[in-house]
Amino acid sequence: xxxxxxxxxxxxxxxxxxxxxxxxxxxxxxxxxxxxxxxxPDSQMFxxxxxxxxxxxxxxxxxxxxxxSHFFFNNLTVSISxxxxxxxxxxxxxxxxxxxxxxxxxxxxxxxxxxxxxxxILVILPLFLIYQKTGLYDTYFGLIWVYQLITLPLxxxxxxxxxxxxxxDIEAAAQLDGYSWWQVFLKxxxxxxxxxxxxxxxxxxxxxxxxFTFPLLLSDARAQTSTVVALRFLASDTxxxxxxxxxxxxxxxxEVILALLIQKHLVRGLSFGAVxx
Amino acid sequence: xxxxxxxxxxxxxGKRRGIEDVTLDIADQEFMTIxxxxxxxxxxxxxxxxxxxxxxxxxxxxxxxxxDGLEPADRNVAMVFESYALYPQMTVFQNMAFPLRxxxxxxxxxxxxxxxxxxxxxxKIDHLLQRPIQALSNGxxxxxxxxxxxxxxxxxxxxxxxxxxxxxxxxHSMRAELKEMRSQLGTTxxxxxxxxxEAMSLGDRIAVINLGRLQQVGTPKEIYFTPASVEVARxxxxxxxxxxxxxxxxxxxxxxxxxxxxxxIPIGVPSDVVSLLNxxxxxxxxxxxSDIEIAENNGAGNFHGLVYSFEPLxxxxxxxIDASDGSRIRxxxxxxxxxxxxxxxxxxxxxxxxxxxxxEKEGFLAKSRLNRQEAGxx
Numbered sequence: 001x002x003x004x005x006x007x008x009x010x011x012x013x014x015x016x017x018x019x020x021x022x023x024x025x026x027x028x029x030x031x032x033x034x035x036x037x038x039x040x041p042d043s044q045m046f047x048x049x050x051x052x053x054x055x056x057x058x059x060x061x062x063x064x065x066x067x068x069s070h071f072f073f074n075n076l077t078v079s080i081s082x083x084x085x086x087x088x089x090x091x092x093x094x095x096x097x098x099x100x101x102x103x104x105x106x107x108x109x110x111x112x113x114x115x116x117x118x119x120x121i122l123v124i125l126p127l128f129l130i131y132q133k134t135g136l137y138d139t140y141f142g143l144i145w146v147y148q149l150i151t152l153p154l155x156x157x158x159x160x161x162x163x164x165x166x167x168x169d170i171e172a173a174a175q176l177d178g179y180s181w182w183q184v185f186l187k188x189x190x191x192x193x194x195x196x197x198x199x200x201x202x203x204x205x206x207x208x209x210x211x212f213t214f215p216l217l218l219s220d221a222r223a224q225t226s227t228v229v230a231l232r233f234l235a236s237d238t239x240x241x242x243x244x245x246x247x248x249x250x251x252x253x254x255e256v257i258l259a260l261l262i263q264k265h266l267v268r269g270l271s272f273g274a275v276x277x
Numbered sequence: 278x279x280x281x282x283x284x285x286x287x288x289x290x291g292k293r294r295g296i297e298d299v300t301l302d303i304a305d306q307e308f309m310t311i312x313x314x315x316x317x318x319x320x321x322x323x324x325x326x327x328x329x330x331x332x333x334x335x336x337x338x339x340x341x342x343x344x345d346g347l348e349p350a351d352r353n354v355a356m357v358f359e360s361y362a363l364y365p366q367m368t369v370f371q372n373m374a375f376p377l378r379x380x381x382x383x384x385x386x387x388x389x390x391x392x393x394x395x396x397x398x399x400x401k402i403d404h405l406l407q408r409p410i411q412a413l414s415n416g417x418x419x420x421x422x423x424x425x426x427x428x429x430x431x432x433x434x435x436x437x438x439x440x441x442x443x444x445x446x447x448x449h450s451m452r453a454e455l456k457e458m459r460s461q462l463g464t465t466x467x468x469x470x471x472x473x474x475e476a477m478s479l480g481d482r483i484a485v486i487n488l489g490r491l492q493q494v495g496t497p498k499e500i501y502f503t504p505a506s507v508e509v510a511r512x513x514x515x516x517x518x519x520x521x522x523x524x525x526x527x528x529x530x531x532x533x534x535x536x537x538x539x540x541x542i543p544i545g546v547p548s549d550v551v552s553l554l555n556x557x558x559x560x561x562x563x564x565x566x567s568d569i570e571i572a573e574n575n576g577a578g579n580f581h582g583l584v585y586s587f588e589p590l591x592x593x594x595x596x597x598i599d600a601s602d603g604s605r606i607r608x609x610x611x612x613x614x615x616x617x618x619x620x621x622x623x624x625x626x627x628x629x630x631x632x633x634x635x636x637e638k639e640g641f642l643a644k645s646r647l648n649r650q651e652a653g654x655x
Contacts, residue, residue, distance in 0.1 A: 169362035172329045175349040176356050177429070178381030191366045 031252070037245035045241050058246035068229060068247055075225035076254065078140055078215075079208040082147035086204055089148075090155035091197070095189070097156065098163035112156055115149045120213040123149075131218050138220040146214050151204035158203075162196035163189070198265035206255055226251050279340025279432035279465055280305045281326060286335035288321050294489040295321035299335070301484055301494065303467060308459050310468045310480030314512065318489040319469040320359070323435050326467060327356050340432055350381050355426035356435040359442070361418045363410045369421050370406040373397060376429045392428050399458070400424040416447050427462070434466040440475065452478060473513045477501065485509050503632070507639035510563045510632060516595050516607040519564040522636070525557065537562060537626075538580055539602025544628045546645065553643035554633060561639060563632035566595070569608035572623040579623035582606065587616045598624065 037045070039054040062068045096102075097109050127146065128137075136142030166189060174184040190197070215225040230247040233240045281303040288295035296318035303309045311319045324330045326337060328349040336345050344352050355376070363372050373393045377384040384392065397403040400420040410418065419439060426434060440448045440455075452475055459466060459479070470476050476483050477497040485492040485500060493505035504510035510518045523535040525546070535544040554560060572579045582598035585605060589612060596608045596616055608624065616622065633642040 167360055167362060169358045169360045170364065172324075172327070172349065173356065173358060173362035173425075174364070174375070175329070176327055176352075176354065177376035177425070178350045178379030180348070180350060180380075183380070188364055192364075 034245050034248055034252075037241055038249045040242055042240065042242055058240075058242035059250075061240070062233070062243050062246045062250070068226065068250075071224055071229040072226045072250065074140075074223060075209060075215075075227065075251075078143045078147065078223070078225060079205055079211075081140070081144045082151055082208045083201055083204045085144060086148060086151040086155045087197075087201060090152055091159060093152075094156045094159035095163050095185075098160045099168070109156075109160070112153050115153045120149075124213055124217050127214075128217050137218060138222045138224075140223050143215060143219055143223055143225070146218060147208045147211060150207045150211060150214075154207065155200045155204055158200040159193060159196055162193040166192055195265050198262050202258060202262060205258065209251075209255060279342075280307075280338075281309075281433055281465060281467065282338040283322070283326070284336045284338075286322070286325055286332050286337065288318075288325060288330060288332050294318070295330075296325075296486070296489045299486070299491050301491065303465060305340075306463045306465055308466045308468065308479060308481045309484060310470055310476040310482075311484045311486055312470055312473060312476035312480075312512070313486040313492075314471060317471075317487045319471070319486055320437055321489075322486065323356070323437050323467060323469050326352075326433070327354055327435055328352050350379070353429075353431050354433040354435055355429045355431035357422050357426050357437065357439045359438040361422040363418060363421055363425070365410050367410065368406065369397070369402060369408050369410070369413070369417075369424075372410065372421055373406075373424045373428055376425060382429055393424075396424045396427045399427070399461075415442055416451070419443060419451065423458075430464075432465065434464050434468075436466065436468045438470055439468075441471070448472075448475075455479060473515070477513070485512065487512075502630075503641060503644050504563070505641050507561060507563065507634050510634075514565060516566045516609060518632075519562075519566065519569070519606050520634070521562045521564060521604065521606075523560050523562045525551075525554070525560065535560075535562065538600040538604060538606075540580055540600075542578055542580065544626065544631075550633065550643045550645050555642070557635065557642070559636045560642060561634040561636055563634060564606075564626055565630065566607045566609040568627040568630050569606065569610075570625045570627065571596070571608065571610055571614070572625050575623065576625070579625055581621070581623055584616045584618050584620045584622060586618060589615070598622065 036050070036052075038058050039056070040048065040052050041055045041057055044052045093112075097105060131137040131142055131146075136145065170188060170192075171184055174188045175181065179187065210227060211225070212227050215223070216228045219225070219228075226247065230244060230251060233243040233247060281301075283299055283301040283303075286299045286301075287297045289297075299318075299322060301309075311322055313319050321330070325332050326339075328344065328347060328351075332345075336343065338344065339352060339354065364375065367375065370393060373396065374389055376382055377389045377392065393406070394403060397406055400423055402417060402420045402424060405413065405417060405421075410421070413421065419442075423439065426436075440451050443451060456479055468475075468479055470479075477500075480497060482494060482496055483500050484494045485505075487508060493500055493509050495503075500509065501513050504513065507520055511520070521537050523537045526536055535546060536542075537544065580600060582600045585597040585599045586595075587597075588595040592612045594610050594612050594614070594616075596610050598606045598608060600606050606624075629645055631645045633644065634640060635642055
């Protein structure tokens with residue numbers, strides 16, 4: 001009896017590993033394919049699979065012979081600013097929703113969450129008209145503003161849980177220890193919610209960076225982001241798959257680098273309840 | 278070092294009463310325990326003194342200084358929380374050093390180090406200073422929390438059930454240590470507890486609070502021997518005090534007597550006690566379980582009953598007796614004797630240590646034997 005259990009346990013472990021492996025391949029293969037495509041010359045695009053003569057021609061075409069870099073930095077500027085704005089607004093908001101009792105508290109929290117309910121395409125038309133009228137169209141600020149619909153709810157709802165996990169006693173203790181409320185917030189609370197802050201910040205950045213509908217319709221030559229511009233390489237006459245792939249690969253880099261840098265916090269941050277006294 | 282004065286302190290949480298009209302004077306260097314059952318308003322009182330919550334009405338003075346409206350940081354009080362409220366991201370050393378690094382109490386690095394080590398040694402956690410809080414046992418966390426409060430050398434210590442999460446053995450040894458500690462430090466302390474043993478063993482005086490109102494303030498002896506009401510009497514002592522309805526009547530010898538437990542055994546009442554009873558015809562009698570004695574032989578003054586339950590506790594045993602009129606009496610008896618359930622027994626009540634309460638309002642009326650000395654100086 002005992003051996004049969006361990007036999008099934010072994011089978012379970014092996015099949016679990018196999019399934020995870022299959023999933024990992026499934027998830028990662030498109031990325032691998034993207035990198036491979038970006039290194040292929042146009043002539044070998046459809047004639048080779050894994051064996052080809054690699055070239056950086058696509059990268060130089062994208063970066064040196066087009067204005068892609070401009071839009072790449074547009075995306076960086078807009079996304080980072082959007083996340084920073086969300087942090088400045090969202091951290092106090094999450095704290096207030098976690099700590100204080102006030103009228104309509106749950107309604108406000110739910111309204112913030114509901115920003116994410118509607119698909120972007122549903123609200124884009126009125127937004128487009130408003131942006132045209134108010135002069136926000138094709139400005140950095142306009143994009144940063146509209147990105148709050150994406151980033152703010154996420155940040156507030158993740159951080160609210162973190163603040164709720166911190167006992168109010170800890171705040172009171174720090175105040176009694178001789179700190180003002182602001183110092184308590186900076187020295188005690190922020191370090192405690194840091195894992196959540198990092199995880200939520202990164203998720204926000206990814207969503208902002210990948211945003212497509214908003215920059216597609218609310219910006220033009222000046223403020224447009226790389227996600228939209230990458231499509232330009234699908235011209236009407238020729239389709240430069242290699243260049244699209246090169247643009248996409250470069251586009252993915254900031255996310256990958258960021259995720260690797262804060263990997264340690266990310267795992268802790270997404271497994272909730274990291275704050276234990 | 279400072280005295281603490283609470284004046285008609287009142288705090289409502291919406292429609293729920295936290296405390297109401299609590300007026301309390303705590304002398305410099307006094308150890309005051311605030312005792313009461315759960316939800317009585319003990320922690321509210323402490324939070325009000327600390328400035329964590331603001332009162333609706335009333336005022337607080339610490340060391341003669343009005344602290345109403347002052348931030349917690351400006352009151353120079355230190356608090357030990359029931360939940361310990363240690364900073365989980367810091368080590369023991371960092372936790373203890375945290376108050377000394379604050380703008381209010383900034384201390385030079387050398388003195389900080391010296392003070393943290395001194396108090397860590399006192400709390401016997403000097404070998405744990407580099408440990409993160411997560412790696413500590415409850416008892417060690419408790420010591421760290423106490424240490425963090427001590428390093429500051431505050432005017433007043435506030436302690437909110439600091440021992441309640443420890444296991445029974447550790448609680449008793451920590452209680453002894455706290456007692457030792459307070460004699461070394463001599464700082465004014467307000468100590469909240471729901472454990473009457475803690476309240477009695479630690480406190481110079483006890484403030485009994487229930488349902489948000491102050492019930493009685495007094496030394497442990499005053500509260501135990503002359504409780505202000507049946508309620509207070511019930512809160513102190515385990516097993517609980519017996520409260521027996523009694524009828525006053527004249528004995529054949531002309532003196533006042535009590536008839537209790539449905540038996541015709543008048544208990545004599547001294548005349549000076551009678552004068553304190555305000556002519557009441559019925560009273561409630563408080564009888565401590567330790568004042569009930571099991572009679573060996575038949576006797577004129579014996580009450581009769583059946584053993585309802587018998588709990589041996591080592592040196593003492595708790596005997597619950599069904600008396601003739603059906604009321605249940607708890608007796609604390611010598612641990613060497615054994616009683617079977619349903620056995621018929623006879624018992625005597627020591628007439629010299631009865632507490633008399635009003636029948637309706639259940640307030641204190643008199644105490645036989647001790648009332649002249651004990652109640653007099655209270």
